[in-house]
Amino acid sequence: MPMIKTKKKLVLLSCLILLILILTIVFAKTSCSGNTKQTTSKEIKPFYGTINVMVSTTGVVEPQNRLEIKPPIGGRIETILVNEGEFVKTGDILAFMSSTERAALLDAARLRHASELKEWQNVYKATPLLAPIDGEVIVRAVEPGQTVLANEAIIVLSDRLIIKAQVDEVDIGKIRLGQKAIVGLDAYPDIKVDSVVSHISYESKILNNVTIYEVDLLPKSITEAFKSGMSATIDVIEQSRDNILLIPIEAVAEKNNDPTVLILNKKNQKVRQKITLGIADDKNIEVLSGITANDTIVIEKNDFISLDSKKTGQNPFMPKFKKQ
Numbered sequence: 001m002p003m004i005k006t007k008k009k010l011v012l013l014s015c016l017i018l019l020i021l022i023l024t025i026v027f028a029k030t031s032c033s034g035n036t037k038q039t040t041s042k043e044i045k046p047f048y049g050t051i052n053v054m055v056s057t058t059g060v061v062e063p064q065n066r067l068e069i070k071p072p073i074g075g076r077i078e079t080i081l082v083n084e085g086e087f088v089k090t091g092d093i094l095a096f097m098s099s100t101e102r103a104a105l106l107d108a109a110r111l112r113h114a115s116e117l118k119e120w121q122n123v124y125k126a127t128p129l130l131a132p133i134d135g136e137v138i139v140r141a142v143e144p145g146q147t148v149l150a151n152e153a154i155i156v157l158s159d160r161l162i163i164k165a166q167v168d169e170v171d172i173g174k175i176r177l178g179q180k181a182i183v184g185l186d187a188y189p190d191i192k193v194d195s196v197v198s199h200i201s202y203e204s205k206i207l208n209n210v211t212i213y214e215v216d217l218l219p220k221s222i223t224e225a226f227k228s229g230m231s232a233t234i235d236v237i238e239q240s241r242d243n244i245l246l247i248p249i250e251a252v253a254e255k256n257n258d259p260t261v262l263i264l265n266k267k268n269q270k271v272r273q274k275i276t277l278g279i280a281d282d283k284n285i286e287v288l289s290g291i292t293a294n295d296t297i298v299i300e301k302n303d304f305i306s307l308d309s310k311k312t313g314q315n316p317f318m319p320k321f322k323k324q
Contacts (some may be wrong), residue, residue, distance in 0.1 A: 002014030005178065041300045043264070048292050049246045051281050053239040055174050059165035059217070061230040063138065068211045069094060069129055074150045076103040077142050078126050082155065088131040094155050096126040097148070123303075138228050143298045149227050152153075161226050163195060163217040165234045172213045173201060181217050186231040193226075195219045239279050246284040251299045252277070262298040263291060270298055 078097045082088060098106065102124050109117040139156035148154055163183050167175055179197045199216035206212075217234065219226070252259050252275075260272045275290030291297070 002303075022320060027152045040324050043118070043300060044131075044248070044297050046245050046247050046287060046291060046295060046297065048243050048293065049284065050240070050242045051244065051279055051284060051286060052237050053279050054235040055167070055171045055238050056233070056235050057165050057167050057171070059163045059183075059232045059234050061161055061226055061228055061232055062164045063228055064162045064216070064218075065133070065150050065159045066138075067133055067135065067155035067157045067159075069131075069155040069157065070151045070153050071097055071129060071148055072150065073099050073127070074148065075099040075127075077144050077146050077148060077154065079144055080122075080140065080142070080155075082140065084137050087135070088136045088137065088157070088274040089134050090131055092131045092250060093128045094131055094137075097129065098126055102126070114286055121240070121315065123141070129155070131157065133157060158228065161219070161222055161228060162198070163219065163232050163234065165215040165217055165232075165236075166212045167212040167215050167236075169204065169213065172200070172215075175215055175236055179236055179238070181234055183219060184233045185225060185253060186233065188225045191223060191225055193219045193221065193223070195234075241279060241286065243267050244278070245287045247287055247297060248299065249280060249290075250285065251297050252285060261291065264296045264298060264301065 025202045032061060052120050076098050078096045078098055082092075082094050088094065092244040105120055105124060106117060115273030135157040136159075138154060138158045139153070141156070142154045165181075175197060175293060177197055177200065181195045183195045184191045185191055195217040197215060201214040204211045204213055215236075247261065251261050253262070253272075254260070255272055255274075258274050260274050262270050263273045265271050273290055273295075278288050278290040280286065
């Protein structure tokens, strides 16, 4: 008896598995037969516009010439006359400092009497630190009263800010001096600054196992948003053409290794027309010959849709109910 029950269970399990396989095959066939290919089309006219072919990369805002102001002797900072962000001229006094000896004498005189302190201050003058160039103060590293060592940078000047781009060796051949570029700051996405390629390095660097060349870009104007060390996105304009005949890239198809478009002839019939192409961006492409702005171009797309879905607007495998 137990063996008979076991055989029955095996038979039932086999029937259940067979039923599942049959249902799966039926479901797959129904799904395939329920889809059909439908061609949709739209008609457009060629148009005149502008195309800019870009070389995109990233970079950093840096001083073109970064000059560190260092005291000639060790001692103490008495007064700092500038703050970060201020512009100074050559010869302007940036700070006063005392040598270690002067600082010790002044401290001793201060303990004895104010008149003696004033006398020593007049006799033993503080050492001024002068600005050697015209520029902007981008670093103020110390405060009055702070002890400093000789050759320790206490103030940093920048004559102007530039953008140092990192260009892959694959693209460096597309970069030339004087090319226009558009620079955007990651911190301020809405700010776009026109710039010019001013220098291309002659020696490469390895960055993340990629060979890159540094390219300097001079912005035509510097806004207050620009800060040294900011990350930037750069689009260098490799080619630019204005008032050229354009069509969408999706309208172009290849036939016998030649670019073609589908146009309407005088009898309103669709025919393939061979064309000659120029430069392109990510959306449009230039047409040099083959069509004019008066032609009508047909763009066809093949879409797969469900027949049942088209009829009912519902999933074909959902239960259907009779209307009362």
